[in-house]
Amino acid sequence: MNYKVLSTILMTVFISSIVLSGCKKEEDNIKPKLPETGEKGIFTDSRDNKEYKWIEIGDQVWMAENLSYTGNDIKNITDNYDWFDNSNADAWSYYNNTESNSSAYGVLYQWKAAEIACPDGWHLPTDAEWMELEAYLKEKGYSYDGEKSDKFAKSLATDSGWNSSSNSGAVGNSDYPEYRNITGFSATASGFRAYTGEFDKNSDECYFWSATKDANDLYGNRKLSFDSPKMYTFHDNEKYGFSVRCVKD
Numbered sequence: 001m002n003y004k005v006l007s008t009i010l011m012t013v014f015i016s017s018i019v020l021s022g023c024k025k026e027e028d029n030i031k032p033k034l035p036e037t038g039e040k041g042i043f044t045d046s047r048d049n050k051e052y053k054w055i056e057i058g059d060q061v062w063m064a065e066n067l068s069y070t071g072n073d074i075k076n077i078t079d080n081y082d083w084f085d086n087s088n089a090d091a092w093s094y095y096n097n098t099e100s101n102s103s104a105y106g107v108l109y110q111w112k113a114a115e116i117a118c119p120d121g122w123h124l125p126t127d128a129e130w131m132e133l134e135a136y137l138k139e140k141g142y143s144y145d146g147e148k149s150d151k152f153a154k155s156l157a158t159d160s161g162w163n164s165s166s167n168s169g170a171v172g173n174s175d176y177p178e179y180r181n182i183t184g185f186s187a188t189a190s191g192f193r194a195y196t197g198e199f200d201k202n203s204d205e206c207y208f209w210s211a212t213k214d215a216n217d218l219y220g221n222r223k224l225s226f227d228s229p230k231m232y233t234f235h236d237n238e239k240y241g242f243s244v245r246c247v248k249d
Helices: 003-029 080-085 099-105 111-117 127-139
Strands: 040-044 051-057 060-063 091-093 205-213 219-225 231-236
Touching (some): 060 127, 091 111, 127 205, 127 219, 127 231
Antiparallel strands (some): 219 231
16 A cells, blocks of 8 residues: 555554544533423412512522511410420421521421411422422432433532532532522521421421321421432321421412
């Protein structure tokens, strides 16, 4: 073969390999296409003129911050024994009974208070409505790994205020930053109040009430934790103090 022709062929192969290698590196650096978020807005509660951000996720519209309603139809209980002894489960409190905590965490409600606290046009979500949210997040790839899985907690949680975790994809891990709170749901580590009145897990966890009661008279709720990539379902005593996210009627 002519030396000149051979040289040309070898040079072409060499250049092609460099181009292909460069393309592969570029492809490797491309971040996954994030799911599109829905409309956003601000709602004013006419009962107390407090404003709440809201976000459209799939076919649902959720408040994008914790409810902080404290009207006269529900009662503030600070004493631990009185909280435990409140058979109506219609009480609320600030975390650690400190009003300044409401700006970041909203209010913690016992179940009956949670059921009646949402403003007109909004309501406490049922288990079915929570499941609809979860199914949408799975199907649309909101999981931190981009798969259709249940590892989507990071996409619901704020990117600050949580204790640190080394677990891959966990809410408290700063990995996969492009997925942190991409839904705009903005869950905060608001902690909870036990049925015995003690406060716990601020900066570690948050719990949201469901309107659904199970066969054992326990009430549904959803939990996010700093050290996990998942949202969990629990059923607890109605006297626990959990956060509330209202969903639009």
